[in-house]
Amino acid sequence: MPLPAEAVTALGNILGNRISLSRSDLDLHGRSEAWFPPTPPEAVVYPETTEEVAAIVRVCAAHGCPLTAWGAGSSLEGHALAVRGGISVDFTRMNRVLKVNPEDMDAVIQPGVTREALNVELRATGLFFPVDPGANATLGGMASTRASGTTAVRYGTMRENVLGLQVVLADGRVIRTGTRARKSAAGYDLTGLFVGAEGTLGLMTELTVKLYGQPEAISAAVCAFDAIGPAVETVIQTIQSGIPMARIEFVDAATAAAVNAYAGASFPEKPHLMVEFHGSTAGVAEQAQSFGEIVADNGGSGFAWSSRPEERNALWTMRHNAYYACLASRPGATALVTDICVPISRLAETVEETRADIAASHVPGPILGHVGDGNFHAILLVDPRSPVELAEARRLAHRMVERALRLGGTISGEHGIGMGKLGHMAAAHGEAWDVMGEIKRALDPAGLMNPGKMLRQG
Amino acid sequence: MPLPAEAVTALGNILGNRISLSRSDLDLHGRSEAWFPPTPPEAVVYPETTEEVAAIVRVCAAHGCPLTAWGAGSSLEGHALAVRGGISVDFTRMNRVLKVNPEDMDAVIQPGVTREALNVELRATGLFFPVDPGANATLGGMASTRASGTTAVRYGTMRENVLGLQVVLADGRVIRTGTRARKSAAGYDLTGLFVGAEGTLGLMTELTVKLYGQPEAISAAVCAFDAIGPAVETVIQTIQSGIPMARIEFVDAATAAAVNAYAGASFPEKPHLMVEFHGSTAGVAEQAQSFGEIVADNGGSGFAWSSRPEERNALWTMRHNAYYACLASRPGATALVTDICVPISRLAETVEETRADIAASHVPGPILGHVGDGNFHAILLVDPRSPVELAEARRLAHRMVERALRLGGTISGEHGIGMGKLGHMAAAHGEAWDVMGEIKRALDPAGLMNPGKMLRQG
Ligand SMILES: Cc1cc2nc3c(=O)[nH]c(=O)nc-3n(C[C@H](O)[C@H](O)[C@H](O)COP(=O)(O)OP(=O)(O)OC[C@H]3O[C@@H](n4cnc5c(N)ncnc54)[C@H](O)[C@@H]3O)c2cc1C
Ligand SMILES: Cc1cc2nc3c(=O)[nH]c(=O)nc-3n(C[C@H](O)[C@H](O)[C@H](O)COP(=O)(O)OP(=O)(O)OC[C@H]3O[C@@H](n4cnc5c(N)ncnc54)[C@H](O)[C@@H]3O)c2cc1C
Numbered sequence: 001m002p003l004p005a006e007a008v009t010a011l012g013n014i015l016g017n018r019i020s021l022s023r024s025d026l027d028l029h030g031r032s033e034a035w036f037p038p039t040p041p042e043a044v045v046y047p048e049t050t051e052e053v054a055a056i057v058r059v060c061a062a063h064g065c066p067l068t069a070w071g072a073g074s075s076l077e078g079h080a081l082a083v084r085g086g087i088s089v090d091f092t093r094m095n096r097v098l099k100v101n102p103e104d105m106d107a108v109i110q111p112g113v114t115r116e117a118l119n120v121e122l123r124a125t126g127l128f129f130p131v132d133p134g135a136n137a138t139l140g141g142m143a144s145t146r147a148s149g150t151t152a153v154r155y156g157t158m159r160e161n162v163l164g165l166q167v168v169l170a171d172g173r174v175i176r177t178g179t180r181a182r183k184s185a186a187g188y189d190l191t192g193l194f195v196g197a198e199g200t201l202g203l204m205t206e207l208t209v210k211l212y213g214q215p216e217a218i219s220a221a222v223c224a225f226d227a228i229g230p231a232v233e234t235v236i237q238t239i240q241s242g243i244p245m246a247r248i249e250f251v252d253a254a255t256a257a258a259v260n261a262y263a264g265a266s267f268p269e270k271p272h273l274m275v276e277f278h279g280s281t282a283g284v285a286e287q288a289q290s291f292g293e294i295v296a297d298n299g300g301s302g303f304a305w306s307s308r309p310e311e312r313n314a315l316w317t318m319r320h321n322a323y324y325a326c327l328a329s330r331p332g333a334t335a336l337v338t339d340i341c342v343p344i345s346r347l348a349e350t351v352e353e354t355r356a357d358i359a360a361s362h363v364p365g366p367i368l369g370h371v372g373d374g375n376f377h378a379i380l381l382v383d384p385r386s387p388v389e390l391a392e393a394r395r396l397a398h399r400m401v402e403r404a405l406r407l408g409g410t411i412s413g414e415h416g417i418g419m420g421k422l423g424h425m426a427a428a429h430g431e432a433w434d435v436m437g438e439i440k441r442a443l444d445p446a447g448l449m450n451p452g453k454m455l456r457q458g
Numbered sequence: 459m460p461l462p463a464e465a466v467t468a469l470g471n472i473l474g475n476r477i478s479l480s481r482s483d484l485d486l487h488g489r490s491e492a493w494f495p496p497t498p499p500e501a502v503v504y505p506e507t508t509e510e511v512a513a514i515v516r517v518c519a520a521h522g523c524p525l526t527a528w529g530a531g532s533s534l535e536g537h538a539l540a541v542r543g544g545i546s547v548d549f550t551r552m553n554r555v556l557k558v559n560p561e562d563m564d565a566v567i568q569p570g571v572t573r574e575a576l577n578v579e580l581r582a583t584g585l586f587f588p589v590d591p592g593a594n595a596t597l598g599g600m601a602s603t604r605a606s607g608t609t610a611v612r613y614g615t616m617r618e619n620v621l622g623l624q625v626v627l628a629d630g631r632v633i634r635t636g637t638r639a640r641k642s643a644a645g646y647d648l649t650g651l652f653v654g655a656e657g658t659l660g661l662m663t664e665l666t667v668k669l670y671g672q673p674e675a676i677s678a679a680v681c682a683f684d685a686i687g688p689a690v691e692t693v694i695q696t697i698q699s700g701i702p703m704a705r706i707e708f709v710d711a712a713t714a715a716a717v718n719a720y721a722g723a724s725f726p727e728k729p730h731l732m733v734e735f736h737g738s739t740a741g742v743a744e745q746a747q748s749f750g751e752i753v754a755d756n757g758g759s760g761f762a763w764s765s766r767p768e769e770r771n772a773l774w775t776m777r778h779n780a781y782y783a784c785l786a787s788r789p790g791a792t793a794l795v796t797d798i799c800v801p802i803s804r805l806a807e808t809v810e811e812t813r814a815d816i817a818a819s820h821v822p823g824p825i826l827g828h829v830g831d832g833n834f835h836a837i838l839l840v841d842p843r844s845p846v847e848l849a850e851a852r853r854l855a856h857r858m859v860e861r862a863l864r865l866g867g868t869i870s871g872e873h874g875i876g877m878g879k880l881g882h883m884a885a886a887h888g889e890a891w892d893v894m895g896e897i898k899r900a901l902d903p904a905g906l907m908n909p910g911k912m913l914r915q916g
Contacts, residue, residue, distance in 0.1 A: 183606060
């Protein structure tokens with residue numbers, strides 16, 4: 001038991017009734033969105049201030065007790081599971097937007113704020129926060145997984161959108177990284193080091209994030225292709241010609257079919273692109289039209305665009321419904337969602353090889369992705385009671401990762417490593433993985449911050 | 459003598475005549491663009507391959523000999539001076555563009571390629587690399603200082619434009635960081651850690667950088683204001699309204715006066731903004747006009763814009779000549795160039811306080827900057843033979859840094875720390891500076907990589 005009784009007492013002294021040992025709480029924090037077996041923590045704590053987080057960390061340091069942060073638990077590689085026992089530090093009570101600076105277009109927030117809550121709070125300011133993973137994740141969890149989503153092609157990922165952090169280190173020290181200045185050349189980029197560290201180096205207790213002005217106008221367009229090749233060629237040419245896309249999403253024929261069944265639609269069962277442009281009224285019209293010309297040059301069909309909200313939503317129906325339509329296409333199935341990212345010149349072949357691989361297997365797997373970044377997912381639909389299917393899905397996912405590495409890409413574009421991709425880190429990074437371990441040991445010598453994830457396991 | 463004779467012999471065995479002990483070579487590598495006293499290294503080496511760099515590092519590790527990388531030597535805080543002796547590793551012979559991938563819009567290059575050479579080599583591809591510090595720096599040096607320039611407001615700094623690195627570590631291991639994929643959530647962001655590390659953690663031997671399509675059209679505009687306040691307000695409103703500026707530069711009245719004298723021009727001796735827009739022909743015209751409206755709303759005068767190359771150049775005369783005009787405004791003077799960056803809402807007061815501070819001193823100092831990022835410089839013009847003036851300039855620079863910190867900014871927006879800003883690191887970062895030291899010790903326990911810079915000195 002990594003969590004001794006004295007530690008529970010000490011935590012209780014700090015948190016009063018905001019430490020929970022209840023079965024339901026432990027179970028809730030022992031489940032993930034992924035296929036990993038449930039592993040409940042020994043206790044869940046609900047801090048409300050940075051000082052409480054620092055005090056919790058000091059208690060754990062004194063007792064050698066592991067700590068695993070918990071945001072919304074929406075990560076897909078088992079990131080937030082306390083697999084070595086110890087406590088789950090649930091940030092949902094640290095959910096305040098502390099300050100919005102409209103002139104500087106930034107906000108200072110607590111880590112438990114969700115992206116939807118942040119955007120609701122920003123509505124009156126004319127500003128928004130763009131990073132949009134499919135789930136309503138917390139900003140602390142998103143920063144820690146280096147999340148992105150449909151808008152990364154225009155606004156960047158969490159890497160580009162976190163200006164600064166407050167972090168509690170493994171020994172209880174509280175540091176600040178970054179500033180509210182837009183750029184800095186003053187020392188190591190510690191902000192960038194904690195972003196994407198999956199809670200293995202410290203706990204974020206405050207984030208400063210960039211905001212953007214709501215665009216004056218938005219246009220959206222959709223089109224179909226007979227094959228993935230010309231769809232990707234369209235994306236490449238659009239990027240090269242400098243047309244500033246705010247979103248560009250790909251869905252394959254299987255996804256189109258699933259959406260037709262799910263939403264009673266009648267899209268051609270072909271690969272599709274969906275794009276969105278943000279800018280001035282004249283600008284977004286021009287951009288949609290220039291895009292349409294590139295689509296035509298590449299043999300695309302069914303091109304339609306609009307800047308009217310209802311029509312835009314209709315054009316994006318396929319993307320909005322994609323995930324649940326795919327799930328519904330195989331009743332009772334769970335999804336093993338994979339995530340790779342390659343240089344865009346290799347995207348068509350990567351998707352095609354993956355498509356063929358899945359077609360040759362008995363597990364269905366629609367493909368969709370943030371194609372402007374070269375990033376895509378297969379939603380592998382398995383019967384949760386079938387170890388054979390799970391093994392097959394894992395084999396397919398494994399081959400996708402190998403394909404990404406072979407073609408100059410990364411083993412995860414946005415979901416991260418957690419436990420699910422630990423086995424690929426050596427192949428992906430070689431000795432650079434050792435360097436990550438050296439940094440980890442420098443900042444967390446006892447290995448108490450989210451052990452069992454991302455790093456070589458001692 | 460940190461460089462023993464056996465080490466020289468061992469280096470000679472690796473490099474043949476590409477190790478130099480000649481006085482002129484040592485002197486050249488002992489000078490900087492800044493006011494620091496010359497400190498020549500004990501030898502200069504000119505590697506041509508990664509393997510040679512690794513072999514050099516191993517020799518130095520075996521003999522406890524410091525290594526300081528040298529790109530173009532254009533850094534402004536004494537970064538590249540071998541202040542603890544040892545060798546200067548000059549990267550100018552590693553100056554090849556290894557691969558350009560037009561579809562992926564990236565290039566793999568050696569660190570000694572200069573930004574101008576890279577853009578010459580890219581000309582035929584229709585692509586360009588945007589980061590443009592005033593000097594013709596090397597990409598290795600620019601990455602290591604986290605450089606930026608006039609285009610950062612649109613294209614980002616080196617932080618956003620380096621996708622991956624090959625690095626030789628202090629023990630001679632060679633690692634790769636990042637991939638050619640546009641984003642990644644696979645482990646610690648080591649690329650981001652080495653970018654801006656000023657050669658204190660390892661030597662970059664290869665960089666993968668992002669490229670951009672040359673815009674179809676470019677428009678430029680210029681305008682004057684009676685005070686800095688409305689100029690900054692114009693910038694803020696332009697950013698908020700989502701008009702995508704490619705460049706937005708500020709020069710103060712003193713700079714305008716210097717340019718008038720230097721270039722025989724007759725600009726009003728007032729604060730000016732110069733902007734540039736990149737996009738489609740219709741887009742850049744619309745953007746220049748929308749900008750003009752914001753200028754008018756803020757009482758700006760003399761607004762003029764054009765998308766014709768010669769006219770654009772004329773509009774930007776002031777900026778292109780600014781640095782040399784300022785130098786020439788005080789014959790015989792050397793410049794102590796300062797660099798701070800603040801949240802843009804605090805920019806007007808930061809510039810005004812700085813302006814007043816300089817006006818009250820006997821050292822002249824025109825102000826100009828990359829105002830879209832909240833980043834500006836004062837070019838403090840001192841008589842190099844006058845210790846009193848140098849002390850006064852340092853006092854002014856010191857107060858600028860304190861002002862930046864007080865107003866939520868950073869002690870360096872783009873020039874970096876080197877030796878010149880070491881004394882401000884504790885105030886800027888608090889215990890986070892210790893964390894930088896912990897990372898340094900983890901990766902370079904003997905402290906041989908560019909000692910005397912950025913970190914607390916042991
Ligand atoms: C339907 C669906 C669609 C998705 N689509 C996308 C997508 O498009 N793009 C994308 O990037 N992701 C996507 N995801 C994955 C998921 O939303 C992200 O991984 C998310 O960023 C995690 O945030 P969270 O708040 O749920 O964090 P959690 O899952 O609770 O935690 C994630 C990791 O961060 C750590 N952590 C949490 N809070 C902190 C903190 N304050 N300090 C330090 N560490 C902390 C945890 O310990 C854990 O390691 C999707 C998930 C689902 C279920
Ligand atoms: C007139 C003028 C205008 C300028 N304007 C700007 C501006 O607008 N924006 C801006 O950001 N800067 C500006 N600078 C500063 C300067 O150009 C930058 O600091 C530049 O980025 C340094 O590049 P370099 O090749 O000259 O490197 P050097 O000065 O040779 O070295 C800089 C640092 O990088 C390290 N280094 C060099 N190569 C490597 C390598 N391969 N691996 C590891 N470490 C390495 C060195 O050890 C040193 O610490 C200006 C300078 C001048 C003189």
